[in-house]
Amino acid sequence: MEIGGANSCFFERIQGAINxxxxxxxxxxxxxxxxxxxxxxxxxxxxxxxxxxxxRTRLQADVVFSVGLIEHFxxxxxxxxxxxxxxxxxxxxxxxxxxxxxxxxxRVARGLCEIAGLWKFPDERPLERDEVxxxxxxxxxxxxxKLLWPLVFTQHLIVVPKQTIHA
Numbered sequence: 099m100e101i102g103g104a105n106s107c108f109f110e111r112i113q114g115a116i117n118x119x120x121x122x123x124x125x126x127x128x129x130x131x132x133x134x135x136x137x138x139x140x141x142x143x144x145x146x147x148x149x150x151x152x153x154r155t156r157l158q159a160d161v162v163f164s165v166g167l168i169e170h171f172x173x174x175x176x177x178x179x180x181x182x183x184x185x186x187x188x189x190x191x192x193x194x195x196x197x198x199x200x201x202x203x204x205r206v207a208r209g210l211c212e213i214a215g216l217w218k219f220p221d222e223r224p225l226e227r228d229e230v231x232x233x234x235x236x237x238x239x240x241x242x243x244k245l246l247w248p249l250v251f252t253q254h255l256i257v258v259p260k261q262t263i264h265a
Contacts, residue, residue, distance in 0.1 A: 102167030104130020163194035
């Protein structure tokens with residue numbers, strides 16, 4: 099399940115690599131969802147027009163991920179967006195979050211884009227690793243994390259399995 103994946107740039111690659119039975123994309127952008135629907139004709143694709151901060155769906159998936167989503171909110175709403183990943187996960191499922199982080203490379207590249215008038219994400223707030231880890235700590239333990247340097251606008255990636263609750 100991909101959150102914030104209107105016109106997903108990941109669908110075809112995931113479809114080709116693992117051929118999931120179902121691939122859900124949740125986004126509030128109707129136009130982007132329509133673009134993806136026109137491009138991808140696989141039966142496994144299910145589109146849900148919803149806001150990550152106000153999810154109505156009760157679906158639960160084995161994997162829920164977002165790339166470049168949680169940094170577009172205030173700190174309080176970033177928390178809500180991160181926790182939405184776990185709301186959509188089955189116990190033992192995996193949340194994968196990728197978000198920009200303010201490395202020197204990120205700050206310089208963004209600054210140059212802003213000076214040149216090319217920066218198109220005024221609401222983007224690069225997140226410190228500790229902010230996101232503080233949110234996920236009660237939902238599971240990070241089993242993998244990586245700083246993705248080749249992207250220039252440096253991303254931090256974390257993988258967290260949802261804790262199973264034992265009675």
